[in-house]
Amino acid sequence: MDVLGSSLLNGVTYGFLLFMLASGLTLIFSLMGIMNFAHASLYMLGAYAGFTLSHLLGFWGAVILAPVLVGAGGCLIERWFLRGLHARGHVAELLFTFGLAFLIEESVKLVWGSGAVEFRFPPALEGRLFYAFGAAYPIHKGFMVLVAVLSLLCLYALIGYTRIGLIVRAALTHPKMVENLGHDTGMIFMGVFGLGSALAALAGVVGGAALATEPSMAAQLGTIVFVVVVIGGLGSIKGAFLAAMLVGLLQTMLIAVDLRLVQVLPLLASKSFEVLGQVKISQLAPIVPYALMVGMLLARPRGLFGTRDA
Amino acid sequence: MPSETSVMHSNRDHQNAGTLLGLPRMKGLLLCGGMLGVAGLVAWGSGFAVLLATQICVLWCFGLSYQLLFGRTGMLSFGHAVNFGLAAFATTHAVRWLGGPGGWPIYEILPLFGALAGMLCGLVLGYPVTRRSGVAFAMVTLGLGELVAACFLMFPGFFGGEAGITLQRTTVASALGLDYGRSANQLVLTSCWSLLVVGVILWLAQTPFGLAIVAVRENPQRIEYLGYRTASVRWASYLVASTLAGIAGSMSALTYEIVTVDSVSLHTSANVLLMTVIGGAQSVLGPLVGAVFLTVMQSVVSDWTRAWLFYYGFVFVIVVLEAPDGIMGLFGRPRGERSTRSSMTRASGYGLFAVLLVVFVETCYQLTLGEPTQLPGWQDLKPPELKAILLCSGALVAAAIVLWLRSREVQQ
Numbered sequence: 157m158d159v160l161g162s163s164l165l166n167g168v169t170y171g172f173l174l175f176m177l178a179s180g181l182t183l184i185f186s187l188m189g190i191m192n193f194a195h196a197s198l199y200m201l202g203a204y205a206g207f208t209l210s211h212l213l214g215f216w217g218a219v220i221l222a223p224v225l226v227g228a229g230g231c232l233i234e235r236w237f238l239r240g241l242h243a244r245g246h247v248a249e250l251l252f253t254f255g256l257a258f259l260i261e262e263s264v265k266l267v268w269g270s271g272a273v274e275f276r277f278p279p280a281l282e283g284r285l286f287y288a289f290g291a292a293y294p295i296h297k298g299f300m301v302l303v304a305v306l307s308l309l310c311l312y313a314l315i316g317y318t319r320i321g322l323i324v325r326a327a328l329t330h331p332k333m334v335e336n337l338g339h340d341t342g343m344i345f346m347g348v349f350g351l352g353s354a355l356a357a358l359a360g361v362v363g364g365a366a367l368a369t370e371p372s373m374a375a376q377l378g379t380i381v382f383v384v385v386v387i388g389g390l391g392s393i394k395g396a397f398l399a400a401m402l403v404g405l406l407q408t409m410l411i412a413v414d415l416r417l418v419q420v421l422p423l424l425a426s427k428s429f430e431v432l433g434q435v436k437i438s439q440l441a442p443i444v445p446y447a448l449m450v451g452m453l454l455a456r457p458r459g460l461f462g463t464r465d466a
Numbered sequence: 467m468p469s470e471t472s473v474m475h476s477n478r479d480h481q482n483a484g485t486l487l488g489l490p491r492m493k494g495l496l497l498c499g500g501m502l503g504v505a506g507l508v509a510w511g512s513g514f515a516v517l518l519a520t521q522i523c524v525l526w527c528f529g530l531s532y533q534l535l536f537g538r539t540g541m542l543s544f545g546h547a548v549n550f551g552l553a554a555f556a557t558t559h560a561v562r563w564l565g566g567p568g569g570w571p572i573y574e575i576l577p578l579f580g581a582l583a584g585m586l587c588g589l590v591l592g593y594p595v596t597r598r599s600g601v602a603f604a605m606v607t608l609g610l611g612e613l614v615a616a617c618f619l620m621f622p623g624f625f626g627g628e629a630g631i632t633l634q635r636t637t638v639a640s641a642l643g644l645d646y647g648r649s650a651n652q653l654v655l656t657s658c659w660s661l662l663v664v665g666v667i668l669w670l671a672q673t674p675f676g677l678a679i680v681a682v683r684e685n686p687q688r689i690e691y692l693g694y695r696t697a698s699v700r701w702a703s704y705l706v707a708s709t710l711a712g713i714a715g716s717m718s719a720l721t722y723e724i725v726t727v728d729s730v731s732l733h734t735s736a737n738v739l740l741m742t743v744i745g746g747a748q749s750v751l752g753p754l755v756g757a758v759f760l761t762v763m764q765s766v767v768s769d770w771t772r773a774w775l776f777y778y779g780f781v782f783v784i785v786v787l788e789a790p791d792g793i794m795g796l797f798g799r800p801r802g803e804r805s806t807r808s809s810m811t812r813a814s815g816y817g818l819f820a821v822l823l824v825v826f827v828e829t830c831y832q833l834t835l836g837e838p839t840q841l842p843g844w845q846d847l848k849p850p851e852l853k854a855i856l857l858c859s860g861a862l863v864a865a866a867i868v869l870w871l872r873s874r875e876v877q878q
Contacts, residue, residue, distance in 0.1 A: 191601055236871050237787065244790065246601055247542050251743060255783040258736070262776035266830050379612050379732070386605055435620045443620075446613040453606045454594050 161289030163412040164405070169297045171404025172304035173366075176359035177377065178384040178396040179311060180352030186391025187328055187348050189246050190238065193253040195356055196378035197260035202226045202357025203364025203373065204268055207275040215278040215365075219303075222361045223354040230353025234346045257374065265371050272370035300362050307355060311393065324348060328391060383449040389462025398460060403445050410441035497664075500754075504657050513649055517721075518765055520653045522757045523660040524718045529742045529753025530667050531710035536739070537747030538676070539703040540683030541596075542604045544735050545611030546711060549587045551730030552614070553712030554719040555624060556583035558633045561720075565637030573640040577659050577716045584712020588705035596700040599686065603700075611735050618727040630726030633719065646720075656717050663710050667750055670706065679703045740782045746792025755793050770840050773827050780823070787874075819866050826859035 181195045202222050209218035209225075233256070241248045276282075277296040284292040315321040327334045327344050335341045364373065384403050388395030417440075418433030452459060507519050528550055535541050560579045564570065595606045618625035625631070636647045644651045670676045678699050681689050686696045719725050728734060737760065745756025760778075767774040789796055828839040829852050838845040847855070 189601070191605065240874060241787070247540070247604075248786065248790065250542060250601065250604060251739075251786045252783065254736070254739070255779055255786055258740075258779035259776070259783055262773070262779055266773060266776060266827060267834060269834055379608060382605060382608065386609075431621060431623065439620045442616040443613055446609045446616065449609040450594075450606055450613060453602055453609070454597060457598065457602055 158290040159412050160409075162291045163408045165288065165293060167405035167408035168401065169301060169404075170408060171401040172301050173359055173363045174377070174381065174384050174404055175397050175400035176304050176307060176362075177356055177381045178388065178400050179308065179393050180355035181381055182385045182388065182391055182393065182396045183315075183348055184352045185385060187324070188238075188242075188345055190249045190253065191246075191382070192352075193250065193378070194233075194256040194260060195253075195352070196374040196381055197257045198226055198230060198353045198356040199360040199363065199377065200264060200369075200371070200374040201229070201260060202360025203275065203369045204264055204273070204360075205357065206361035206364060207268075207273050207369055210275070219358070219361050223357040226357030226360075227350045227354030231346050231350035233353075234349035238349070239342065239345070257378065261371055261374055268371075270371055272368050275365050275369040277365045296366055300366055303358065303362050307358060308393075308397070311355070315393070320347075380445060383445045385459075386449050387452050387459055389459025391463065392459070392461035395459055395461030403448075406444050406448075407441050410444060411438050413437040501657070504653060507650070507653065516649045516653050518761055520649065520656050520721050521765070522754070522761050523653070523656040524714055524721060525738075525741060525757035525760060526754045527660045527663045527717065528711055528714035528738050529745065529757055530663055530750065531707045531714060532738045532742045533747050533750070533753050534667060534670070534679075534710065535703060535707040536742060537752070538671075538683065539679040539700060539707075541599065541700060541703070542739075543607040544604055544732065544739070545595075545607035545609075545614075546707070546738055547732070547734035548591065548611050548614045548730050549584045549708035549711040550715035550718070550738070551725070551727075551734065552587050553580035553583040553715035554725040554729050555631070556580065556712075557716035557719045558631050558725050559624075561633040561635070561638055562631075565634070569638060571639035571641040573635070573638045573646060574642060574655060576638065576720060577713045580712040580714075580716025580719075581709050582712070584715065585705065585709040587712070588701075588708030592701055592704035592708060596704050597697050599696070599700060607735075608732070611730070611732055615727060615731040618730075625727055626725075628727075630724055630728075632724045635720050635723055652721060656721065659713060659717060663713060664750060666710065675699075675702065740778070742792075744782055744785050744792055746794030748791050749794045752792050752794040759793075771828060771831070772835070772837075773831055776827060777824075819863070819870075822859055822862050822866065826856065826863050829856045829859065 177195065177199055181192060184190055184192050184195070205222040205225055206215075206218040209221050213221060237252060237256075238249055241252055277299070281294075281296040281299050283295050285295045285298045286293050313321075315324060323334060323339055324344055324347075327339070327341055331341055334344075367373070380403065384396060384399045387402065388397070388399035415437050416433065417435045417437060420437065421433075504519060507516050531549075532543070532546050535543055535546065557576060557580045561576065564572070591610060595603060595610060598606055619627070635652070636645075640646060644655075646652050646655070678689070678694060679702075682694070682696050682699045682703075689699070690696050715729065718729070741756035741760045742753050743756070744759055745754065746752025759781075763774050763778050767777070771777075785792055825841070828841050828844065831837070832839045832844060832847075833849065833852050833856060
């Protein structure tokens with residue numbers, strides 16, 4: 157029971173981190189049709205920027221300034237590179253962001269070295285928030301959840317209840333019409349890309365301090381974030397939230413299960429399925445999200461809450 | 467999203483509709499030169515050069531299969547290494563099973579096992595993934611690649627766990643009586659198979675199938691209207707590409723005598739994508755140029771600097787932005803589009819920028835890692851001097867990038 161409870165808590169926490177990344181990515185995808193491969197790299201850049209800024213301004217300054225810087229960088233990427241590529245179609249954009257992700261990873265190694273850097277939460281966040289299921293839940297995990305919930309609420313309010321949000325939503329469905337009405341869709345694209353980048357960087361500052369700030373952190377989360385966006389449905393923040401929770405919970409819960417497949421599915425007990433039956437359920441944890449993604453794309457390309465196909 | 471594919475390739479059809487190579491007159495020359503090079507290497511080359519040439523052949527073959535999928539059919543796959551890697555594993559198991567005294571002398575046709583394994587992959591995995599096209603196809607293949615790579619801990623018997631599985635190519639007897647313990651003989655065999663693959667690709671381009679896949683890339687809606695099933699055409703293309711990738715995979719297993727999970731991973735898929743795009747996805751020689759580039763970077767430049775991956779990625783990004791048809795595409799451009807003088811200016815501009823970038827990156831490396839770089843004279847520099855160089859070269863690189871972006875804006 158304790159194991160179940162604590163992995164439930166950890167899964168939800170991890171899900172919130174995934175959600176922060178996925179919400180920006182799904183917005184960018186639905187507005188511009190770009191599957192931004194560099195999104196997780198911006199998350200990593202956020203973590204490293206946070207690390208450097210925390211030496212200059214302290215942790216709280218870094219939490220605020222790192223997303224601003226990376227968001228501005230995202231705006232420049234959209235303005236200078238992606239906009240020019242737009243006429244050549246989505247595949248060119250996909251290739252560019254793929255190369256960019258590669259380049260950012262190598263640049264990070266160039267500037268900060270190829271090992272992990274020592275980026276930790278300030279002592280104020282190091283204590284224990286509450287004690288449950290035989291394990292302490294640290295304050296910094298609570299802080300992570302708090303940041304994610306706050307950014308979710310801000311995003312929701314911004315998209316749902318402001319004039320800017322109204323224009324962005326209109327540009328999602330009727331970009332030509334919005335342009336004809338005199339709105340600068342280029343500015344909207346740039347703004348949304350910058351906002352998504354800033355959200356990723358915010359997740360990076362918090363996630364980098366909670367997990368590890370190292371050059372492989374982008375690759376670890378990169379494809380999982382795609383999984384979340386695809387399962388949730390393109391452009392759906394609600395879907396991204398549910399999918400992030402689903403993936404976060406599945407990954408942490410499955411690792412905690414100490415059973416072999418044959419113990420769950422007695423069908424596999426026969427000799428011919430021995431190899432499959434001996435597989436541990438915990439070994440399935442890295443596979444399940446991708447299986448879900450492939451299945452979802454094949455069976456229902458619009459995802460859980462999406463309104464159009466991938 | 468059918469419209470995107472037609473937009474994406476609309477700038478290409480005038481150049482490559484008629485010729486596959488982009489360089490019809492030079493192709494024979496280049497191929498002959500390549501074969502002479504192989505023969506020279508076999509006769510006099512050092513072991514290292516022979517190994518490099520073998521690697522280039524394997525990568526060319528792999529790149530050709532990717533070129534068929536991505537360049538011809540317009541399907542951007544992030545999981546092509548699945549076919550390559552699974553075929554490599556299958557070949558390794560075949561060698562371990564067939565090898566030993568008294569086995570059949572079938573060494574020369576071992577890549578057929580890879581082709582068979584690749585074909586099976588194409589049949590089983592290809593069917594579902596080719597139901598989608600465009601970005602959805604890219605995503606499905608990404609997921610599939612990660613799925614297969616994540617399976618390796620589950621089936622240690624097949625994948626050999628972290629360490630991978632090894633083979634000894636001398637355990638299978640040769641039908642021709644050659645000693646494949648000598649790497650030169652392996653090179654000859656590999657280049658023969660690569661030429662066979664080139665022949666298949668060139669032949670396919672002229673068949674109705676070869677035209678159908680280009681048509682599916684250019685205008686899927688119209689092809690559907692004409693009575694083809696685009697999904698079936700895509701599946702057929704995937705099937706051929708995975709079969710050819712299987713040949714490449716088994717040649718790689720035979721060359722290195724080891725296969726690890728890395729060969730099915732996203733890393734390998736990314737390499738073939740980067741290599742093919744850099745070389746040029748529209749011509750048969752493009753993957754060769756890409757394979758030479760990757761091999762030189764991986765084996766020669768990596769000895770010289772630890773930043774070789776950075777340069778590799780940088781070249782890729784520049785190619786995506788400036789030369790959508792890769793290095794070969796630059797040669798195939800119609801004359802008169804740009805004057806010789808302005809292209810000379812451009813080339814010297816790029817050269818100067820490359821020197822500046824290398825100075826900047828290497829200085830940065832020396833400062834962060836504390837390891838002296840291979841730039842001549844750089845070892846004796848003190849940190850303050852290095853910092854000054856870093857600032858100057860960084861400012862110049864930034865200025866050059868801004869100028870370049872400006873000129874792009876003007877062009878648009």
